[in-house]
Amino acid sequence: MSPVLSEFERAIGRGLFRVPECTECGAAVWPPSEFCSACLGGVRLGLGYGGGGVSGDGDKRLQGRIVECSMEMPAGRPAAGSVRSSFFCLVAFECGIRLIARLAAPVPPAPGDVVVLSSCGMSPDGAGYVFEVSTPDAPEDPANPANM
Amino acid sequence: MRRACIVGCGTTRFTTDTSEALESVLLRSVKNLFDSTPECDRRDVEAMIVSNASGGYAGPGSAGHGSHGGGNRGGRGRPGSAGNLSARDPHAPRRGSGYMAPILAELAGMSPRAAHTVESLCSSGTNAIVSGYAHVASGLADVVLVSGAEIRDTPGRILWWDDSRGEFKHPVYWASLLTSGYKRAFGVSDDDLAVIPARAYANARSNPDALRPEATPTAEDVAGSRRLTGDLRLLDCSRPCTGGASILIASEDVAGRYTDDPVWIAGVGQSVTSAGFAKHQNLSRIESARMACRDALRMAGSRNGSAPMSISDVDVAEIHDAFSVCEPMILEALGMAEPGGGAAASRDLHETASRRINPRGGLIGSGHPLGATGLAQAAEVARQLWREARGRQADNPEVGLVHNMAAAGTSSTALVMVR
Incomplete structure (x- = not known):
């Protein structure tokens, strides 16, 4: 594993999303790679974004807009007291990164809705990264483990 | 460049059997080919x-890792990573091996000058055909055997590399987002899409290789099938399965030894827009399909030395309907329907019981053995052009087209075939 990827995964394992950036042209490099796909420049990790109680660098939050979304079908019954459904959304972040994230919301989101990255991490089964977004200033759903 | 043509093909029945070795499935399709091309x-x-789709090598016992299968990004410790390479589960079926092309050569009693494997996930089959075509067209070989197979629980189903998908790596998630995007862009309903699997399964009833030719779901059955996500139902999905298919490509110099009715590979088009799903800039269209088919038709026209070939010249086509929404999107990409008109075109195909598109049932109706799919599509078009498709025969086709894609349509390969 390259040093950049190794460092990225250490950070995301702590809930911190550090944007991989090209040292030459400044473009976001996503998924993280050793070299920039635009100019083949080197890559460094920028400041980290956290959220939802995750320790980040200051109060910055990574903001983006929903490109498209669909609803997850619950495997079992929803948690008691939960009024939210779970959606998976393709999100375009303002830093240039696009990824699929989970969103818990009381009503279906729509393309163009503004969201922020609220948490990130490594999947417990080792299958890759996990991302969650929320609408800015959304109240927490105490019945949703994602917000605990 | 020399002209190249298909002079024989062989396919196996598609099944759910995961106990078979990959080389056995390959070998059976090769035997069927030579039995029918004496x-x-x-x-x-x-x-x-x-x-x-796993590059031949699924690894001993690596396939059965939860619902994810194995992995193709083992370096990051994803499921299916190589782990202890010296340890082999003695109870695991033999999934495959590296060096699969020379293995198949030995098993089939052949000593070709060249033998190698092509992996490109779901479009491995047509990309292998392009490699075989290039060998013949360039003069490297006069006769090339192209053979593809997959075992149902192949790790090739999931692109583990694509971390932009987060935890939503299974194909049902990209299919859901394309479905949502397509419906939203063009005002298409779930009911509009439900006719697509109904027609696919109806066509597959006369395909003896189909995974479940006895299945006869109606559009109502599709609409009522279990919801996997907010935009995708179980019967909208093609099923991974075990199966094999082979074709024999010959140069124009030697084709006459094998047949007096060759099917010419007249046009080849390929397009790669990205690898990661999140790079899709427009979720209501499949750009790689449009470019690959455009280029294949352009090449076919120029090879004919006549007027450029257009999509209206295509009498029969096998297109990559991995999920219901793919059919209208590809019909639009091919130019068989206007943007947004693909769902109406699919309904028309359904109502007229047309065999012009996916006469063998496509991926939804026939099953989707990834590495064999593109070859099974090409074999079907060849049989259609030879008028050997029996109960699923289209009306007097002279020109056929194959469209095969991979990883959410981030790449496509198209072939134009003429009699």
Whole structure:
């Protein structure tokens, strides 16, 4: 594993999303790679974004807009007291990164809705990264483990 | 460049059997090919290309890792990573191996000059055909055997590399987002899409290789099938399965030894827009399909030395309907429907019981053995052009097209075939 990827995964394992950036042209490099796909420049990790109680660098939050979304079908019954459904959304972040994230919301989101990255991490089964977004200033759903 | 043509093909029944070895499935399709092409001596084969979505190597016992199968990004410790390479589960079925093309050559009693494997996930089959075509067109070989197979629980189903998908790596998630995007862009309903699997399964009833030719779901059955996500139902999905398919490609110099009715590969088009799903800039269209088919038709026209070939010249086509929404999107990409008109075109195909598109049932109706799919599509078009498709025969086709894609349509390969 390259040093950049190794460092990225250490950070995301702590809930911190550090944007991989090209040292030459400044473009976001996503998924993280050793070299920039635009100019083949080197890559460094920028400041980290956290959220939802995750320790980040200051109060910055990574903001983006929903490109498209669909609803997850619950495997079992929803948690008691939960009024939210779970959606998976393709999100375009303002830093240039696009990824699929989970969103818990009381009503279906729509393309163009503004969201922020609220948490990130490594999947417990080792299958890759996990991302969650929320609408800015959304109240927490105490019945949703994602917000605990 | 020399002209190249298909002179024989062989396919296996598609099944759910996961106990078979990959090389056994490959070998059976090769035997079926030579049984139906007795004019060809196996010693005539100068090159062999094997198609498999795991690159031939699924690894001993690596496939059964939860619902994810194995992995193709083992370096990051994803499921299916190589782990202890010296340890082999003695109870695990033999999933496959590296070096699969020479293995198949040995098992089939052939000693070609070249033998290698092509892996490109779901479009491995047509990309292997392109490799075989290139061998013949360039003069490297006169006769090339292209053979593809997959075992149902192949790790090739999921692109583990694509971390932009987060935890939503299974294909049902990209299919859901394309479905949502397509419906939203063009005002298409779930009911509009439900006719697509109904027609696919209806066509597959006359395909003896189909996974479940006895299945006869109606559009109402599709609409009522279990919801996997907010935009995708179970019967909207093609099923991974075990199966194999092979074709024999010959140069124009030697084709006459094997057949007096060759099917020419007149046009080849390929397009790669990205690898990661999140790079899709427009979720209501499949750009790689449009470019690949455009280029294949353009090449076919120029090879004919006549007017440019257009999509209206295509009498029969096998297109990559991995999920319901793919059919209208590809019909639009091919130019068989206007943007947004694909769902109406699919309904028209359904109501007229047309065999012009996916006469064998497509991926939804027939099943989707990844490495064999593109080859099974090409074999079907060849049989259609030979008028050997029996109960699923289209009306007097002279020109056929194959469209095969991979990883949410981030790449496509198209072939134009003429009699």
